[in-house]
């Protein structure tokens with residue numbers, strides 16, 4: 001049992017661990033093994049707030065895995081205070097073992113029930129399990145509910161660290177959450193304008209959590225991450241765990257540049273051509289009139305000079321999104 005205390009990830013991946021499903025850490029925190037890569041920690045004294053931290057939903061995005069494993073080790077050793085309920089999810093374990101983004105299907109397109117349409121993909125059952133873990137965890141929440149799904153991007157980015165705010169339907173955006181993201185050194189926030197099959201959309205929509213996908217820099221293999229680049233998010237998470245009641249300065253309009261997804265560039269056929277360099281960074285500005293892509297007769301042309309490109313990927317299968325055009329946005333009046 002001793003080895004659990006410094007490497008939760010290995011422990012949660014070990015089939016023998018299910019046998020010791022619940023135990024008390026020296027710090028008094030109660031730890032519960034829920035499934036491979038899923039562990040719940042409950043403080044010794046009653047806590048109302050509930051925080052879900054997930055990582056490795058894309059298996060090659062290793063830095064957040066290392067950061068969360070280090071935080072867990074410190075909680076176990078009594079070096080990190082815990083005053084909220086905490087669920088830690090290591091997402092795509094099979095892909096993580098192989099250093100791949102995914103094996104059969106991008107897991108972060110399989111939430112919100114989409115797993116049922118890809119039953120043959122190895123990621124489908126896992127996405128369903130992760131939904132269930134989030135639903136169970138937040139169903140028992142008596143206070144605030146937070147979910148931060150930690151990622152690193154495939155490509156460089158003009159804004160190295162950015163957050164994606166899932167579409168909220170009728171709910172207002174949380175200024176307190178924007179203030180917290182600013183304290184993480186997140187540089188910009190994309191406000192989504194439609195539902196998505198991501199883990200953060202699922203917990204936002206179905207668990208009423210303040211949920212975000214956080215893109216924290218470029219993906220590198222295990223052991224090759226410069227973890228100092230992640231210190232902003234790590235310190236902010238540690239403060240949140242120790243002091244969920246913390247008061248941050250109020251968020252004021254303009255504190256963070258905000259963007260809204262304007263439209264998707266869809267690859268309809270193999271004739272699709274993206275007129276951007278392979279290494280173009282996320283949030284690269286698109287000059288007014290710039291021909292972004294063409295697909296047979298269809299042309300995607302930038303307008304206004306303030307649009308930017310996000311997640312360009314011309315290698316997707318026809319019918320799928322090959323990029324998002326975003327534009328500056330304001331918080332809607334609540």
Ligand SMILES: [Zn+2]
Pocket residue numbers: 057058061151152153
């Ligand atoms: Zn990712």
